[in-house]
Amino acid sequence: MPKRRNLSIEERAAVVTLSEEGYSCRSIARRQKISLCAVQGILRKKSETGTVKDKSRSGRPRATTAREDRLLYRTSLSNRRATSRLLKRALQDSTGCHVSSSTVRRRLNSFGLKGCVAAKKPLLTEKHKKKRLEWCKERQDWTQEESGYEGEATKDTILIVLLQR
Structure with a gap:
């Protein structure tokens, strides 16, 4: 059929x-x-x-309005590390709208915002910072020939080339 x-x-x-x-x-x-x-x-x-229009469809009404969705979006952008639970509480406090954290995730997903876990990386210690500074000071007055960089060079571009090695 x-x-x-x-x-x-x-x-x-x-x-x-x-x-x-x-x-x-x-x-x-x-x-x-x-x-x-x-x-x-x-x-x-x-x-x-008396009309040819479709009847309204059945189904559960949305828990949030378009305005509340935009508020969630703006709140999420202002605090990128906020969890869906924190955003849910913020929405509840500001508008009185009671939604689940999964609803918050779906609304943000519709705006193209997806949750992810930040990558773990070690912070620079004082020892690392000193070594970096020493390395840069040693090469501060290098010429273009000494750096091995070909092309128009400034101190900044030479330093970038050296850091990439």
Whole structure:
């Protein structure tokens, strides 16, 4: 059985208009390139409800409004390390909206923000900082030939080339 395609409001309105102009259901179906049953269904719907628009769909209403979603987004951007639980509490305090942390994650995901764990890396110790400074001071007055860098060079570009080695 083929899948039905939903006709747009304009297509349905065209069917109703053609019917009001006196065309038969069969000729409307041929002219609009839709099935006879579809034409009959549209005309039946128009006579019963007075409109050809779809009824509102069933389903659970959203827990947050678009404004609350934007607030979550802005809060998340202002504090990139905030967890979904912290963002949930912030939303609850500012708007009184009670949502779960998974709802917060879904809303942020819809904005393209995905949670991740920050990479662990050791911090620089005082010993590391001193060694770096010594290394840079030793090479501070190097010429372009000494650095091995070819091209237009400044002290900054020479230092960058040396750091990359």
